[in-house]
Amino acid sequence: MKILVKEAILRCGHDGKVENIPSQEWVRIKESAILVATDPQGRDISMCPNIGINIKPCNKTLPVTKGYSTFIKIGGKAVCLDTVEGFTDGTPPGAVKYNVRRPRQTFVEAGS
16 A cells, blocks of 8 residues: 555545645655645545535545554554545535545555
8 A cells, every 4th residue: 555645636436636735744755745644634625526406516525434554653643545535525425435546656655
């Protein structure tokens, strides 16, 4: 499994783009900050095409349901792996997930 960095590509189930904002900047892979626990949640989602009458597009990510390392931590927070997954606030509620499309680095791997 690869460790996620700021440039990682995360998308909602409809292909909307998740904005990555790292909470730490001191540990990096090739000049890019590593994402740690809770970084993927509460993030804006742009360009979700799931729009219509009584249909809410994905606007925010909800808490991560899987994908944190249980072994590697930075500042006491688990690093995010390329298996990160969680739900969005889009419709239908509790059915649309977001996940990693590309970790955007190929140098560092980690066990869960």
